[in-house]
Amino acid sequence: MLALGIVLVLVGAALLVAEAHAPAGVLGVGGGLSLAGGAALAIAAAGGGLAIVLAVAVGAGAVAGLWLAVGTRKALATRALRSSAGREALSGRLGVVRNWRDGGGQVLVEGALWRARQSWMDEDAVLAEGDPVVVERVSGLTLAVRKAEDWEVPC
Structure with missing residues (x-):
């Protein structure tokens, strides 16, 4: 026992x-x-x-x-907790346009250069090199971005 x-x-x-x-x-x-x-x-x-x-x-x-x-x-x-690594972590992050033409180009987000296209909600905005953008979503290796509002950009 x-x-x-x-x-x-x-x-x-x-x-x-x-x-x-x-x-x-x-x-x-x-x-x-x-x-x-x-x-x-x-x-x-x-x-x-x-x-x-x-x-x-x-x-x-x-x-x-x-x-x-x-x-x-x-x-x-x-x-x-929200993911802090991988593609899921990119949504909502700020980036900078490196080159842009015809609704697509390259943006620098979190130190990496990504292929990007303009988000369908922000098709009327004109993006140029140096503009701040916000990542809306990730599709494969392409980011859908929109122009950042003034309040979203840190001073």
Whole structure:
């Protein structure tokens, strides 16, 4: 009985570590239950009274549940963050026109030179070299840009 309790505690700890690396919730719940049950079995087999067994089981379960709740909250918070790398991060960024003619050209955004075309919402605006632009969206390797408003350009 003592050996089974120790094995359950070790399995529970391993499941909680696995949950930290692959958050899904199932591993964390299973790990918490295994940890609490294993602790209860180990203490009961060692001759501990019912009050001690219940206290340890509830304490271990509470710690595992708290750890799972904090981890889940952090995982959900990171999902809500805006991407800071790749094409998705370019939308809304400021750039500068390097050369432009016939509704298309090249713009410098975040230190890289991109092929660009004028956004359909801003087709009437005339762009020239040196004009500030805002990236509206990314299509493949081409940016759709519009002329930046005065309030969007830093001083």
